[in-house]
Amino acid sequence: MTFRDIPDLALADLDRDGAIREAVDRLERSSRSGFLSAAAGGMAAAMALGRPTPAAAALTRGDSAILNYALTLEYLQDAFYTEAERKGALAGPAARLTRVVGAVERAHVKALREVLGRKAVKRPFFDFRGVTEDPPSFVRTAVAFEDLGTAAYKGQAHRIESREVLAAAVGIHSVEARHAAWIRYIAGSAPAAEAFDEGTTKAETLRLVRATGFVVARPRTTVAKTPSFTG
Amino acid sequence: MRAPRRTRLIGAAALILAAITAAFVSVAIGGDDDDDPPASEADAAAAPALAEPPDPAFEIPPPVELGGSTHESTWAPVKRAATARSAPRLRSGAVGRLAPRTPEGTTNIVLVLDRAKDADGSLWLRVRLPVLPNNTTGWVPRSALGGYGIVRTQLVVDLGDRRATLFRNGKVVFQAVAGVGTARFPTPRGRFYVRNKLTRYRDPFYGPVAFGTSARSATLTDWPAGGFVSIHGTNRPDLLPGAVSHGCIRLPNEAIVRLARLLPIGTPLTIKA
Numbered sequence: 401m402t403f404r405d406i407p408d409l410a411l412a413d414l415d416r417d418g419a420i421r422e423a424v425d426r427l428e429r430s431s432r433s434g435f436l437s438a439a440a441g442g443m444a445a446a447m448a449l450g451r452p453t454p455a456a457a458a459l460t461r462g463d464s465a466i467l468n469y470a471l472t473l474e475y476l477q478d479a480f481y482t483e484a485e486r487k488g489a490l491a492g493p494a495a496r497l498t499r500v501v502g503a504v505e506r507a508h509v510k511a512l513r514e515v516l517g518r519k520a521v522k523r524p525f526f527d528f529r530g531v532t533e534d535p536p537s538f539v540r541t542a543v544a545f546e547d548l549g550t551a552a553y554k555g556q557a558h559r560i561e562s563r564e565v566l567a568a569a570v571g572i573h574s575v576e577a578r579h580a581a582w583i584r585y586i587a588g589s590a591p592a593a594e595a596f597d598e599g600t601t602k603a604e605t606l607r608l609v610r611a612t613g614f615v616v617a618r619p620r621t622t623v624a625k626t627p628s629f630t631g
Numbered sequence: 632m633r634a635p636r637r638t639r640l641i642g643a644a645a646l647i648l649a650a651i652t653a654a655f656v657s658v659a660i661g662g663d664d665d666d667d668p669p670a671s672e673a674d675a676a677a678a679p680a681l682a683e684p685p686d687p688a689f690e691i692p693p694p695v696e697l698g699g700s701t702h703e704s705t706w707a708p709v710k711r712a713a714t715a716r717s718a719p720r721l722r723s724g725a726v727g728r729l730a731p732r733t734p735e736g737t738t739n740i741v742l743v744l745d746r747a748k749d750a751d752g753s754l755w756l757r758v759r760l761p762v763l764p765n766n767t768t769g770w771v772p773r774s775a776l777g778g779y780g781i782v783r784t785q786l787v788v789d790l791g792d793r794r795a796t797l798f799r800n801g802k803v804v805f806q807a808v809a810g811v812g813t814a815r816f817p818t819p820r821g822r823f824y825v826r827n828k829l830t831r832y833r834d835p836f837y838g839p840v841a842f843g844t845s846a847r848s849a850t851l852t853d854w855p856a857g858g859f860v861s862i863h864g865t866n867r868p869d870l871l872p873g874a875v876s877h878g879c880i881r882l883p884n885e886a887i888v889r890l891a892r893l894l895p896i897g898t899p900l901t902i903k904a
Contacts (some may be wrong), residue, residue, distance in 0.1 A: 414778040454795050458788050466656075469814065483779060486697070486700060486703070486779075486781070487746070489746070499697075502695050503899075504694050506695035506697075507692050507693065507695050508691065510695060511690065511691045512689075514689065515688065515689040526778045527777045527778030528778065529774070530754045530773045530774070533754055533773070534754065563685040564687060567685050567687040568687035568688050568689050568691070571687060572691065617776060619740060619780070620737055621740065621826070621896040622830065622896070623736055623737050623827065624829070624830055624832065625829050625832060626829070626832040626834050627735070627829050627832065627834070627861060628734070628856040629841060629843065629860065629861030629863065629879055630816070630848045630854070630858050630860055630861070630877040631863075631877045
């Protein structure tokens, strides 16, 4: 099973917080503006967003957008494995993979948030609808997530301006590929059946992510209203 | 003389042909790398130099373990109206109803306590319910609830000491004196949770912030919006601590403002004697 097997849904229904939309919008804006020099990009970002970290200030606008896009996908994977580990419904190889891969995805999130500083997109709210508590559904979805994560990094590699950012992204990409092979093995699929892997564009990735329905509006629990409690 | 010379020419031609054939066959089947002469230092020096790989722009830390979950609690929003049942089966008796919205208009949430599958393999969750009698729990289909939220906090209100204490990861991070219900309108005891936060209103009676909870007054059942118990500020701090309310938990305004920065929605609430 891959993401291509999941039916499409409307973005408005799935991303009411706008976190994914925000990441993709930044990516699109950076594409329209073309390449900026590292210094000019860093200064523009600093002026627009206050006080980013020193590492974030050195990022070009395009690289910053790509890293935020990556962060959004890492949020998705982090939340998925973390919830599965917390719920404890998995056993055997899937449970072991969840502990190991979840810890790695949390490290990816931590690294990307630190390098982006205040430019980092916010964490979306997820509703995995019981998938993390049902072993067969979990394995199928994990295969799809890891295949997508690997393809998404590859799809942006040619657009990364800084060699240093590319070096870091490639380091994450190969780890995602290892995860993909591991979960495919657990699922009974060929871990490495193809001689060449295609990347996915941001539009395709966005379509596949929203098709899952896992990204939802954050529950509204605060309101400006006069209380009518017992007092 | 002519015959031997022709013989020598034919022999030479044969040798040349054999050499060409051998060379052709060697190229055609490919040479063995092991037979290639080793590259000399001069050859290596003449080869184009490869740049050193750049240092990554940022470092990836070691894997981040999840850690213990001793102090974690899970809540979930109500996605659709549902009947809570006494057991994880559709035919079990109803113990309460869940609506997607609270009387205040916020998303209704429940505290998740347990999980089970029914005979059909459908997932059910046991949740704490905002219904009377207080402390009621019931089973609802997983599909009626949304994504999970996690908190690491716990709020304890001691009716005897008239004090509210907030714990985070098991450690005290907040304490304040409290006003609690009178003997006629007692604050209910038991296990509840914080389910919403009301702000930016202009009623000094409730102070600047009010937290709605799942606890309900057992005596003020006809109170507007169902008689839910709240944790809020006050315009009469001189009465605190004391048994002065209709069941709500009143805190000094500076304390409720401080609590508003520390208390996430979904936090379990224990009210004890």
